[in-house]
Amino acid sequence: MLNENHMDQVTSYNLSFSQLFHKAFLKREKHIFENGKNALRIFNGFTEGFPEISIDLYGRTLVIHSFNKTEGNAYPLSTAIGEDAANWIPDLKCILLKERFSKNPKKQQGTILFGNQPDVEIAEWDTRYKINLQLNRDCSFYLDSSLLRKWLLENAAGKRVFNTFAYTGSLGMAALAGNAKFVIQTDLNPHFLQIFSETAKINQIDPKRYRIIPGNFFRVASDLRQNNNLFDTVIIDPPFFSKTDDGIVDQLQNGIKLINKIRPLVAEGGNIITINNALFLSGKEYLAQLEKICTDSFVQIKDFLPVPTSFFGGEFNQEHMPADPAPFNHSTKIVILEVHRKDGRYE
Numbered sequence: 001m002l003n004e005n006h007m008d009q010v011t012s013y014n015l016s017f018s019q020l021f022h023k024a025f026l027k028r029e030k031h032i033f034e035n036g037k038n039a040l041r042i043f044n045g046f047t048e049g050f051p052e053i054s055i056d057l058y059g060r061t062l063v064i065h066s067f068n069k070t071e072g073n074a075y076p077l078s079t080a081i082g083e084d085a086a087n088w089i090p091d092l093k094c095i096l097l098k099e100r101f102s103k104n105p106k107k108q109q110g111t112i113l114f115g116n117q118p119d120v121e122i123a124e125w126d127t128r129y130k131i132n133l134q135l136n137r138d139c140s141f142y143l144d145s146s147l148l149r150k151w152l153l154e155n156a157a158g159k160r161v162f163n164t165f166a167y168t169g170s171l172g173m174a175a176l177a178g179n180a181k182f183v184i185q186t187d188l189n190p191h192f193l194q195i196f197s198e199t200a201k202i203n204q205i206d207p208k209r210y211r212i213i214p215g216n217f218f219r220v221a222s223d224l225r226q227n228n229n230l231f232d233t234v235i236i237d238p239p240f241f242s243k244t245d246d247g248i249v250d251q252l253q254n255g256i257k258l259i260n261k262i263r264p265l266v267a268e269g270g271n272i273i274t275i276n277n278a279l280f281l282s283g284k285e286y287l288a289q290l291e292k293i294c295t296d297s298f299v300q301i302k303d304f305l306p307v308p309t310s311f312f313g314g315e316f317n318q319e320h321m322p323a324d325p326a327p328f329n330h331s332t333k334i335v336i337l338e339v340h341r342k343d344g345r346y347e
Contacts (some may be wrong), residue, residue, distance in 0.1 A: 013236065014217050017077070018084060020049050025088055028310050032089060036060055037123040039131075040310050041143050046321060047312040056079065056139060058131060059119035061094040063110070063139055069101045074201045075113075078266045082114055096133055110134040121202070123152050126175040130198040138188055140168045142196060144307045144332040145237070145275065149174035151305055151336075152233075156180040159232035162224070164217055164258075165249075169196025171235050171264055176205050183210045184224075184231075188244075190214035214235060218247040230345065232265040237275040251278040259337070263299070266339040277332045282323040286333050296341045305334040 024043040025032075031040050036059060043055040045067070062085050066074035073096060082095040099107040110133060112118070118133040126144060129142050132140045145177030149171060152161075156178035163172035166185040173196060175183050193212050200210060213220050217238070231243060236258050242249045249258065253294050276286055290302040293299050307330035325331045 002061070012197060015051070017050055018080075018190055019086060020054070020087075024048050024313055025251075031310060032057060032138075035123065035188040036091065037121070037140060039122040039124060040308075041312075042324065043328075044312045047315075049084050052300060055085075056143060057089070058133060058139060059093075059114075059122050059142070060091050061096060061119040061133060062089070062092060063096045063098060063118075063133060064113075066097060066099045067101065068099070071099075072098050072253060077123075078113060086114075086345065098137065098139075100137060108137045125142060125174070125177075127153070128199070130174065130195050130202065131168075132195060135192070135195070139169055140192075140280045142167075142202075143236075144277075144311050144330065145171065145334070146256060146308050146311075148273065148275070148334055149306050152180075157234065160230070160267075162186075162229075162231040162234045163197060163261065164221070164234065164236050165238045166193065166196065167237075168192050169212075171237065172196065172210065173199050173203065173205075175233070176200070176209060177203060180209070180233075183208065186213040186215060186220045188214070188216055188219065188242075216244050217258070218244075218261065219248070221265065225264050229265060230270075230347065231265055232267055232270045233273065234266055234270070235261050235273045235275075236262060239258070251276050252281050256293055259293060268339075268341045268344050270339050271304075272299075272332065272337040272339060274337065275332065275334050279331050280322045281331075281333075283307060283325040283333060285323075285327040286290075287327070290335060292338075292339070298342070300340075301335060302338040303336040304328060305336065306330070307332050307334075313339045 018280045021043055028042050031038055039058045045053045052068050054065040062138055064078045064081055068074045078097045086092050095113040096110040097113050102108050108345050122129055122131055125218045152174040156175040160179045161175040161181050161183045163185045166172055166187045169185045172185040173181045185196055192216055238249045259274060312330055
């Protein structure tokens with residue numbers, strides 16, 4: 001897998017990274033071996049001492065995320081990582097390298113270093129999910145929200161759920177697997193939502209229990225409000241920043257705007273689940289933003305949901321993080337809000 005021109009960089013890898021990677025691997029070893037369809041992060045560079053690299057395992061496909069800003073520098077390090085992983089992980093079928101800062105979109109989406117076809121399906125909490133590991137810069141399935149999917153499995157029964165910024169719809173699928181009454185999934189990109197359609201099919205979900213609405217968040221939310229729709233649970237998991245003619249999404253400066261936009265769609269006693277993954281927004285700053293909309297007693301902070309410790313190694317090291325996430329355990333900050341209405345309307 002290695003060629004001679006890369007040996008100097010591989011030697012550097014062996015000295016500076018291999019031990020860190022092996023330590024991280026041992027922490028997650030039981031999860032890796034318990035199910036060949038599992039998906040989990042097996043090395044988080046930002047919290048485990050090597051910010052240039054993070055490594056995920058989807059089934060038996062290893063995904064290496066490189067944050068090296070120099071074009072071409074990721075390859076020798078990644079091939080050495082693959083050598084180690086192939087020795088530790090049984091039946092490894094594919095190694096994919098994603099170069100976040102490459103100018104080539106195909107390299108951002110992923111270059112196959114080993115094997116042929118990346119895994120196209122994983123399982124989590126006894127629910128199956130279709131994935132496309134080369135769909136985007138990420139992997140079409142967010143590992144840091146695993147415990148939120150578990151919460152939805154356990155709390156969505158009989159509920160009407162609206163999943164905004166749904167991407168490939170994994171949160172909505174978890175709600176359906178948890179016997180939600182009805183789920184609406186919306187995202188600006190219909191290609192992302194197609195993966196949800198495939199996921200719903202393999203889980204044998206009755207199409208009458210869900211609806212897919214491709215479109216802009218602000219326009220879809222307005223249309224649903226005009227049609228007097230109400231939901232028991234609304235999920236807001238937006239991108240860090242986006243701008244369209246209908247509105248701006250900015251998790252760092254004004255994430256609360258989205259909550260206020262969606263509040264009229266929440267039934268009495270319902271929940272808004274908000275996810276903010278802005279690295280530069282501290283946990284205390286985010287809570288201060290939320291507390292501003294809780295002063296009228298119609299919105300209350302009900303609970304926090306943590307990120308799985310396997311995602312960051314179990315011992316949070318803030319040395320390389322731009323902002324302290326405390327009291328959250330990671331910069332992905334998940335909050336469940338309880339909503340009350342002046343009109344008390346439920347239906």
